[in-house]
Amino acid sequence: MTFLQQFRSPRLSFIQTLVSLLLSTVALLSSYWCVGQQKVPKPLCSLIKRSNCIPVPGLANSSTAISWETGDDRFVFPTFHTGLFITCEEDIYTDAWEEKCRAFYTLTPGSEKAMMWLSLSMELMYVGLLVISCALLSVQLCIRTCCPSTQRWGQLLNAFAAIFTVLAGLLGMVAHMMYMQVFQTTASMGPEDFKPHSxxxxxxxxxxxxxxxxxxxxxxSTLNDYTKKVLMVGPRHYSDLNPCGFDFGGLFPHAPHYDPTMALACPPSPPPRISHLSPYYEHPPAALPTSAPRLNLPGNRGNHREHQEEDYGPL
Incomplete structure (x- = not known):
């Protein structure tokens, strides 16, 4: 139980959200989402390219040089790496290791440009929602440290931070999958100078x-913490004399307290009603008026005769 409480602590949630924000920013700005090799014919030799190239007559005593290379020996395999914004390729026209970079959206086919811009927009929204969540969680930690009695406001910020964090995660997942689909389409249907070999x-x-x-x-974990402390237990009521226990006239109504015994205790059921024909039926204590006439019913003939004997003597 202690481990679960530490796992749902606001400080740990803030650290996890901050780590997620930093890692997402690094991945978003990086150009190493995908790496591979291209298969390009060897360039002609020049003053700056003397190795791994096709000899040119009249250059560096290569007039008598004949290239007998066949198969894959006629090609070079420069490396490249691609990110969300740029793609960089190894420059094969110089012996020194250099790269030439260009925007990735310029390589995307026209049918995939809308999805490309949508994935970039969702990635930016993903990072923006994480920034908002970190800000809300930091404010909650400040309230918890400076004014511990106002936990209701801290839990309210906790709820909004949980919503923004979960929404950011869903947006990031969809954006990652959309970008990978765009990259695969660009690798197969893109320009000829960008068709990866692997x-x-x-x-x-x-x-x-x-x-x-x-x-x-x-x-x-943040949403679970809010559920455990507010929705199931309910907020604490503070005295009006507490300087930190402010309330804006019931603007935020209090949730009812949760009592586990209430769900187990059954309300007492009323006793079953007994029919008036049962021998155990008890008449209600209602006295008849004295001036009411007595009815001469068959069941009351004996009683009527006894009353006559009492009043007038034996007949």
């Missing part, structure tokens, strides 16, 4: 999913 996921892709995991853990 590719795979890189470290930024895994960092993004680790950030998503931390985000969902923080959101669920």
């Amino acid at each position: 590719y795979g996921y890189s470290w930024a892709f895994y960092v993004a999913w680790v950030a998503f995991t931390f985000c969902m853990i923080a959101g669920i």
Whole structure:
């Protein structure tokens, strides 16, 4: 139980949300979501490219050089890495290791540009909601430290932070999946100078999913903490003389207290009604008026004769 309480603590939720925000920002700005190799024919040799190239007559005594390379020996395999915003490729026209970068949206086919911009917008919303959640949780921790009696307001901020965190996680998950679909479509239908020979996921892709995991853990634990302390137990009522126990005229109504014994205790049932024909039926204590005439019924003939003997003597 102590471990669960520590797991649902606001401080731990704040740390998890902050870690998720930092990892998501690093993954968003990185260009190492996917890495791979391209298959490009060898370039012609030049003054800055003398190795791994096709000899050119009249350059560096290569007039008598003949290239007998066949198969894959006629190609070079430069590496590339791609992110959400840019893609960088190895420059094959120089012997020094250099990269040339360009925007990724310029490579995306026209049919996928709308999905590309939608995924980028959702990624930015994902990071923005995490920033809001971190701000709300930090304010809650400040209220808890400076004014512990106002836990009701802290729990209200806790609820909003949980909603924003869970919503951010869902948006991030959908955005990641949409981007990977866009990248696969670009790799197969993109321009000829960007058709990977082989590719795979890189470290930024895994960092993004680790950030998503931390985000969902923080959101669920924060929502569970709010449910345990407010919805099931109810907020604490403070005295009006407490300077921190302010209330705005019932603007936020109090939730009813939860008592586990109320759900187990059954209300007492009324006793069953007995018919007036039963021998155990008891007549209500209502006296008949003295001036009421007595009816001469068959069941009352004996009693009537006794009363006559008492009044007038034996007949």
